[in-house]
Amino acid sequence: MTTGHYPVMLEEALEALTPKGDETIVDATFGGGGHSRRILEELGPGGRLIAIDRDPEAAERAAKLREDPRFSFKVGAYDEVLKRLVEEGVRADGVLFDLGLSSFQIDEAERGFSYVQEGPLDMRMDPSSGRSAADFLNEAEPAEISDVLVRYGDVPRGEARRVAGEISKRRPLLTTVELSGAVRSAVGWKERGGNPAKRVFQAVRVFVNDEIGGLERALDAAEELLVPGGRLVAITFHSGEDRTVKRFIKDREGRCVCPPELPVCVCGAAPILRRGVVRKPSQQEVGENSRSASARLRSAVRTNEPLGGR
């Protein structure tokens, strides 16, 4: 079943990105194109929007927008595409990351992302490359699986060990329902206060797609793409993503202690990025779309400081 994608924190993202006139904006996570369409509304006739997604189905959804001469689409992992853009000498006034999965991906059982619908245990955003979730879970040592659950799903260590043990007992696991079943028999629902499979699926997906490594490399490339005054905007959905973006911005801020409300740094720290205010979705948005509940929007503005030897 495909229900379409509700673009999360759309107005807040647009406020932080402020696309206008003949600017060049990069939407690194096209998905269903919700943010892209709004960005195009704000850009003038000379503006340019470069959209990226590693999922070939997102490329199909972008087909209609290609009629707009200001729009171009690149299929691939965002870290690799952003790096190529830097090498080609492209500069951007804004880069947007709306991380994680689209509802198209979650709702399509055959992709294997859903812990409630039955499908093959795949979870690759690009199904043509890399190891599937089944390859990983059926081959890895239980200790490695347990580490992945702790690191990328914030699963408590004891619970992660029990789940990894149950997975290795039931191998080979071939479907999402088999994985959910293994989790349920290792961890009671009452114990977790909700479906315990949620964090396990998240952890395996983040690992299989190298999401944190990809995000770190992509943020480095985005920084090189941005012109002075350029805006970096990231919407995160779990602690691993959020920590990565937060750390990156903090590192580039250096010792700057100016409050984010000040337009320029006055403390003499010469930061590369100036942090914006962290935002959460409104109560109304969470009410309309429960998938937005864990979202955090972080933003930063590129200063005039050179990147140096980086």
Ligand SMILES: C[S@@+](CC[C@H](N)C(=O)[O-])C[C@H]1O[C@@H](n2cnc3c(N)ncnc32)[C@H](O)[C@@H]1O
């Ligand atoms: C939350 S959705 C974006 C939704 C979009 N903003 C909208 O409003 O329709 C995230 C998208 O990013 C893509 N994605 C995730 N990681 C990626 C990566 N490393 N490289 C390229 N695309 C990625 C996913 O395939 C997914 O389509």
